[in-house]
Amino acid sequence: MKIGPCFRRLRFLLLLPVLGLICCNSSLTRGSETKPGVDFDLQGFIDGQLKLGARQIVVPPGRYRVTPHDRQHLVLRNLKDVTIVADGVEMTCTETTRAMTIEHCTNLIVRGFVIDYDPLPFTQGRITAFGPEKKSHEIELFDGYPPAEAARNFKYEIFRADTRTLRCSDRFVKAVEAVDSRHLRIVTPNENTNSPEQIGDLIVIGSESAPHGSMAHAVECDHNVNVRLEDIVLFASNCFGFVESDCDGSIYYRCRIDRRPAATDIVKRGDARLRSLDADAFHSNDAMKGPAYLRCVGKFMGDDCINIHGAYHLITRCEGAKLRVLAKGRMNIQPHDPVELVLYNGKRLPDAKVVNVESAGTILDEERAFLSRQKMDAGLKSGRNLKSAYTITLDREIDMPIGSVICADNRVGNGFTVDGCDFGFNRSRGILIKASHGSVTGNRLEGCQMSAILVSPEWWWLEAGSSSELTIKGNRIRDCGGIAICVDAIGGDGGIAPAGAHRNITITSNAVDDSPMPGILVTSTKGLHVENNPMHLRADTNFLPSQMRLAGLKEVRPIVEIQCEP
Numbered sequence: 001m002k003i004g005p006c007f008r009r010l011r012f013l014l015l016l017p018v019l020g021l022i023c024c025n026s027s028l029t030r031g032s033e034t035k036p037g038v039d040f041d042l043q044g045f046i047d048g049q050l051k052l053g054a055r056q057i058v059v060p061p062g063r064y065r066v067t068p069h070d071r072q073h074l075v076l077r078n079l080k081d082v083t084i085v086a087d088g089v090e091m092t093c094t095e096t097t098r099a100m101t102i103e104h105c106t107n108l109i110v111r112g113f114v115i116d117y118d119p120l121p122f123t124q125g126r127i128t129a130f131g132p133e134k135k136s137h138e139i140e141l142f143d144g145y146p147p148a149e150a151a152r153n154f155k156y157e158i159f160r161a162d163t164r165t166l167r168c169s170d171r172f173v174k175a176v177e178a179v180d181s182r183h184l185r186i187v188t189p190n191e192n193t194n195s196p197e198q199i200g201d202l203i204v205i206g207s208e209s210a211p212h213g214s215m216a217h218a219v220e221c222d223h224n225v226n227v228r229l230e231d232i233v234l235f236a237s238n239c240f241g242f243v244e245s246d247c248d249g250s251i252y253y254r255c256r257i258d259r260r261p262a263a264t265d266i267v268k269r270g271d272a273r274l275r276s277l278d279a280d281a282f283h284s285n286d287a288m289k290g291p292a293y294l295r296c297v298g299k300f301m302g303d304d305c306i307n308i309h310g311a312y313h314l315i316t317r318c319e320g321a322k323l324r325v326l327a328k329g330r331m332n333i334q335p336h337d338p339v340e341l342v343l344y345n346g347k348r349l350p351d352a353k354v355v356n357v358e359s360a361g362t363i364l365d366e367e368r369a370f371l372s373r374q375k376m377d378a379g380l381k382s383g384r385n386l387k388s389a390y391t392i393t394l395d396r397e398i399d400m401p402i403g404s405v406i407c408a409d410n411r412v413g414n415g416f417t418v419d420g421c422d423f424g425f426n427r428s429r430g431i432l433i434k435a436s437h438g439s440v441t442g443n444r445l446e447g448c449q450m451s452a453i454l455v456s457p458e459w460w461w462l463e464a465g466s467s468s469e470l471t472i473k474g475n476r477i478r479d480c481g482g483i484a485i486c487v488d489a490i491g492g493d494g495g496i497a498p499a500g501a502h503r504n505i506t507i508t509s510n511a512v513d514d515s516p517m518p519g520i521l522v523t524s525t526k527g528l529h530v531e532n533n534p535m536h537l538r539a540d541t542n543f544l545p546s547q548m549r550l551a552g553l554k555e556v557r558p559i560v561e562i563q564c565e566p
Helices: 005-028 042-051 365-372 546-550
Strands: 056-058 062-066 072-077 083-085 089-093 098-103 109-111 114-117 122-130 136-141 157-159 175-180 183-187 202-206 219-222 228-230 242-245 251-253 282-285 292-294 297-299 306-311 313-319 322-326 338-342 348-362 388-394 405-408 417-419 422-424 431-433 438-441 444-446 453-455 468-473 476-478 485-487 502-508 511-516 520-523 525-531 535-538 559-562
Touching: 042 056, 042 062, 042 072, 072 089, 098 114, 183 202, 306 405, 313 365, 431 438, 453 468, 485 502, 502 520, 520 525, 520 546, 525 559, 546 559
Parallel strands: 056 083, 062 089, 072 098, 083 109, 089 114, 098 219, 109 228, 219 242, 228 251, 242 282, 251 292, 282 306, 292 417, 297 422, 306 431, 417 438, 422 444, 431 453, 438 468, 444 476, 453 485, 468 502, 476 511, 485 520, 502 525, 511 535, 520 559
Antiparallel strands: 122 136, 122 202, 136 183, 157 202, 175 183, 313 322, 313 405, 322 388, 338 348, 338 405, 348 388
């Protein structure tokens, strides 16, 4: 029987993963002798299945080395009602750029991938010496990690050698110098002569090996509806792990982020990994219906475990119902959107509706001058990320001074869920919420360097918004460095916002252990219910939260309320 060229090509495509399975399975079971896998055109395999009309695509198990195209190792675009099953599939990204892009998909399920990088997007070593006043750190890199020339000034962290947990908050870095391929000099503007790092401490800093260009993050979801990611494991990323923008109703089920054990590592290294990702584990911005994070794990990242937020845009002029607004990045407010309105001092006005949005040129010199005086992120302060101006017309007249902010209240992740997750041992916050009509329930958080659960808009980043109808219940928190559960709102002027920024917040049945007082701090809230939260707290004499200093309070209690009303 004659076999046509199309059938031969299909048979070849189907055969490749089987060959990979044969080659890879033996290497997956050999501990420190593990081999990195075989080259495989994963994109070509999935695209071929889609062209044949497959609605469920099963990638045969195996460890595959994947080469990126256009800075992405795998792209899933414009798919509807498709399921991709990758149980037992390990995807090794061969450049430190995006692992997976999922965009404009509806009802897509992706299950089972294990994602790692070779080379890694960070390098690791030991402090061998300090310069005067610890303003430079001499580093010897461990075998098996990227060379000194690949290091970049991103997320420099210092770990204790005995516990392999963070020694201190990450250090600002002025310069990274490659002494030779295995030695780094890291220059810091350290002004603290009592800084705790020690000779022998372990360090991690970002690195890059992307000769064809780099895209940030491991898995990025963009403009999707009802996409479900299930049982996906990330062992590394050049920035965020799972990040989504402009999505609606995403579900992350049993997705896991952690540092990879030495026994299963794809490269034999002189020291086991200290870090998983370089930045946030799960990050959602501008979602219509907020994401559901269910039974997920996120540990040892270089930043937050979860951040759910929208975008504030800066108001520079108000004339009746018309606002001149500088857009943070792109303008995402549309006609008919409900909008949150917050004055420069943090006071939240009644919401309004948008009648019209139109372009109004670019940033003016006087607007740049105002920004230059603000305490905010450098990219915003310089005007670099606030270039485009718009005129927004509301359905009523208002009075708002320069520095006030506006956001689309339906694009901040409302309706989110964080349930049954296990987070911690990271340099920043555990669960950071800036959305409403959601719940944070039954999670475990341990070893977060800052607050375990923080509900707060952030004028510094222009990340929106304020929260209403929020439940924080049944969480277990241990050994966090900041306020275990904090709900606050700080205005652009640096003061505590009046009551009503947040509305109807319930905090019940949360257990807090081995964390500083206060265990719970709430500001700027109208309709607060706090009940049955057992706490065993440390009396850290030098820990006085900035919110208490602003309010002139000095007596630290287990629960502190500032500018709150029943």
